[in-house]
Amino acid sequence: MTRRLIQLELHLPSDQHAPGTPAPASPSTPSPTPGTVRPGGRTARTRAAVRDAVLTGLVEHGYPGLTVEYVAERSGVHKTTLYRRWGGVEGMLADALDLAGEDTWTPPDTGSLDGDLRALAQEILDTFTDPATAAAPAAFIAAAFQSDRAAQALRGFYDERFRRCAPLVARAADRGEVPAGTDPGALVRAVGAPLFLRLFITREPVDAAAADQAAAAALAAARAGVYAAIPDTTGGRMA
Numbered sequence: 001m002t003r004r005l006i007q008l009e010l011h012l013p014s015d016q017h018a019p020g021t022p023a024p025a026s027p028s029t030p031s032p033t034p035g036t037v038r039p040g041g042r043t044a045r046t047r048a049a050v051r052d053a054v055l056t057g058l059v060e061h062g063y064p065g066l067t068v069e070y071v072a073e074r075s076g077v078h079k080t081t082l083y084r085r086w087g088g089v090e091g092m093l094a095d096a097l098d099l100a101g102e103d104t105w106t107p108p109d110t111g112s113l114d115g116d117l118r119a120l121a122q123e124i125l126d127t128f129t130d131p132a133t134a135a136a137p138a139a140f141i142a143a144a145f146q147s148d149r150a151a152q153a154l155r156g157f158y159d160e161r162f163r164r165c166a167p168l169v170a171r172a173a174d175r176g177e178v179p180a181g182t183d184p185g186a187l188v189r190a191v192g193a194p195l196f197l198r199l200f201i202t203r204e205p206v207d208a209a210a211a212d213q214a215a216a217a218a219l220a221a222a223r224a225g226v227y228a229a230i231p232d233t234t235g236g237r238m239a
Contacts, residue, residue, distance in 0.1 A: 049075040050082065051096040058093075058139035063146045066093075090149035097140060097153040107165045113172035117191050117219055120165075121211035124195050129206060141200065162188055178222045186227040190218035 053074035057066040066089055072079045086092040108119035128134045144151040162185035169184040178187075194214040198204040221227060 046075075046077055046081075047095070047099060050077055050086070050092055051099045054089075054092045054096040055136045055139070058143055059135045062139065063093075063143035063150070066143075068092075090147055093140075093143060093147060093150045094153040097150075097157050101157045101160050105161070105164065107168040109168070109171070113168075113175070113177040113222070114215070114219055116168050116172070117187075117215035118212055120188065120191050121195065121215040122208070124192055125206060125208065125211045128195075128199050138200075159185070172222075179225045179228060181229045182222055182225075183227050183229040186229075187218055187222050190221060190227065191215055 050071060053071045054066065056074060057070050061070070068079055068082050068089060071077070071089075071092060072082055082088075082092065086095060108116045108123075110116050110119055126133070127137060140150065140154065144154045165184040165188050169178065169182050169187060172178045173180045173182060191214055194217070195206055195211060198206045198210065
């Protein structure tokens with residue numbers, strides 16, 4: 001399967017009933033902080049079923065229409081368990097994206113920064129123009145405009161993606177393609193920004209030419225030192 005910069009897949013665990021058919025709730029241990037549990041085994045399968053139900057609900061009904069009752073019916077997990085472990089819809093939203101971020105995604109390694117950035121741009125294009133993959137991440141982005149908790153989770157997801165891109169930039173610096181100290185997050189944001197503008201703001205068509213243009217512009221700016229890391233003067237808070 002093609003790697004994606006943001007990929008929120010919907011899949012039904014093998015021990016779950018068909019969508020819409022309640023299944024027996026799995027035993028669980030109350031979590032002191034709803035939405036932050038990191039379980040394993042059967043509880044992990046329950047978590048995956050809840051994640052899938054949350055993402056399906058976002059796609060079908062949007063954030064305003066997503067309810068604990070819907071997630072309970074779709075996942076087969078009792079409402080009491082959902083409230084106890086996740087605290088409500090916002091906790092489930094945050095955990096759904098946290099779970100998506102626990103994948104093994106790594107940035108491209110094509111042998112050149114130009115190739116890597118073009119591949120990153122193509123991943124964004126593929127994700128958000130393929131009907132099979134676009135609905136869930138687009139729905140989560142929409143939810144982030146309506147829920148502070150969802151927005152925080154989305155930022156955390158992308159912060160982790162940017163962190164994983166550090167080797168991509170380090171390799172480029174070693175090859176002399178960009179100045180040492182180039183900020184990976186700033187560079188990757190520059191690749192995606194023109195595409196997300198077209199996708200979610202202006203609603204313009206996005207194609208391979210637009211993706212290549214975004215990558216080329218980001219590369220030119222990086223070579224000129226535009227994305228040199230800015231010293232942190234916020235006490236650890238990102239500007």
